[in-house]
Amino acid sequence: MRRMLMALALATLTLAAIGHPCRSEESTTAEQRRLFREGARLWPVYCAQCHNARPGSEFAPYQWNAIMMHMRTQANLPAKDARAVLEYLKASR
Numbered sequence: 904m905r906r907m908l909m910a911l912a913l914a915t916l917t918l919a920a921i922g923h924p925c926r927s928e929e930s931t932t933a934e935q936r937r938l939f940r941e942g943a944r945l946w947p948v949y950c951a952q953c954h955n956a957r958p959g960s961e962f963a964p965y966q967w968n969a970i971m972m973h974m975r976t977q978a979n980l981p982a983k984d985a986r987a988v989l990e991y992l993k994a995s996r
């Protein structure tokens with residue numbers, strides 16, 4: 904019994920050390936932070952040409968995915984800029 908408990912404790916510790924896969928998705932990487940900063944700079948430039956620049960808080964992240972597919976062609980965004988603006992809008996809520 905004692906041995907089993909030890910094994911369980913070890914397994915728990917190992918999982919804690921690796922980090923749960925769901926949690927690692929939430930932690931922002933350096934690349935995401937870079938995209939966020941770039942997006943924050945580009946968003947008012949590209950997205951306020953035809954209407955007021957819509958804030959990230961206005962839509963959920965999954966909605967921004969769909970909106971950006973449409974608006975990216977409207978604003979003629981190159982792929983790298985579209986990625987940055989999308990990251991900014993999804994994260995600035």
Ligand code: HEC
Pocket residue numbers: 949950951952953954957970974975977978979980988
């Ligand atoms: C060339 C003009 C133009 C540019 C640039 C543009 N949009 Fe739009 N946008 C529109 C038009 C027109 C509509 C409404 C009709 C439609 O959906 O096509 C719209 C609608 C929207 C909507 C939906 C609003 C609602 O209340 O349903 C969102 C959100 C949006 N744009 C976000 C953006 C973002 C983010 C950018 C920058 C990447 C952007 N737009 C750049 C023309 C533009």
